[in-house]
Amino acid sequence: MKSSVITFPGSNCDRDMDVALKKFGFKNKMVWHADTELPKSDLVVLPGGFSYGDYLRCGSMASKSNIMHSVINFANSGGMVMGICNGFQILVETGLVPGVLLRNKYLEFICKNVFVKINDKQNKYFKNVDTKVLEFHIAHNEGNYFCTNDQLKEIEDNNLIAIKYCDENGKIEEQYNPNGSIKNIAGVFNKKKNVLGMMPHPERMIDTSLSGEDGSLFFKNLINNLR
Template sequence: MKSSVIVFPGSNCDRDIAVALEKMQFKNQMVWHKETTLPKSDLIVIPGGFSYGDYLRSGAIAGKSLIIEEVIKAANSGCFILGICNGFQILTETGLLKGTLLRNKNLKFINRDVNIKVINNSSKFTSKYKLGQVLKINIAHNEGNYFTDDKHLKELKRENLIAFKYCDEKGKISEDSNPNGAIENIAGILNAKKNILGMMPHPERMIDKLVSNTDGLNLFSSLLN
């Protein structure tokens, strides 16, 4: 499977995701944001970081960059797109995913491992997880407070487009287990066609027992399936 990682000025998780993809035997290429063509890819990843220093709004400037036009075209023709952290913010700014990421409710940058629950395990990104499985994944963000309108929230629930929700270690979803104030504890969502996943937690940081755990591996192996 071929993957491409888009690199913007200020991306800082691009190497991590490349290591994760290569570990899972993806044939990966890094693509600088000024490129106007994308290599043939089955998966495009928009990595975490602080593209353009979060100027204007997180992801706003990257969301209008040249390469994004190509990413939108690829997404519309069915290519899998994964946006992690700043990548999720960029995907909402392009309109590929609905809603937006607001400043964390407590106004603090949060960097810690949190529990998330698998809400949808029928997508191409999550099929290797068990439904309701609790994962421990790192988050590191200042704007992770997912917000969307009522109409879209209903659609997310009706169409089973919520991939992950923040929970406690037993899987209980409550305000206490919500790190950033995200609506209904949402940590990751899919688009209507389920070929795009945006998530705030960092699965690429959870691929090696030596430094963390391996809860992120199944996301990549699901894609290989």
């Protein structure tokens, strides 16, 4: 399985993602934002970080960069595109996934482990994951998911919520919502569910000595689903 990780000026989780993808069997290539051609890929990842210094709105400038034309075409033709954290912010700015990410409700940068409940398994990202709740890491200032009422209706009618913030048992309540996101949303799909945007970082949970293993579970499952 081949993957590509796009590096924007200011990306800082690109190499962590490279390590994670390779650890679980992907042949990964790093792709510079100014390139126009996307290498042949089964999965394209927009990594976390602070592309373009988060100027204007997080992800707004990166969403207009050269390589994104190819990424958008790839996604529209059914290709798997995953945006993590700043990558999620870039995805919403392209319009590939609905909504926007606002400043966290209590204005603080949040860096901690959280639990998320898988809301939908009818997709290649979470199909066959052998658990309902995953422990991932979040580190963001603008992760407060917001969308219009019309978008929310479309999201719920089409079951496009991927994961929701919850407690370790999967209980979804406001107190487990770290950033003020509507409906505790931590990640959403596009309509075809080939594009996933999520705030949590699975690539930070691939080693017990560092953090945890739920990211390993996610990546092992992902490559199996793509085979």
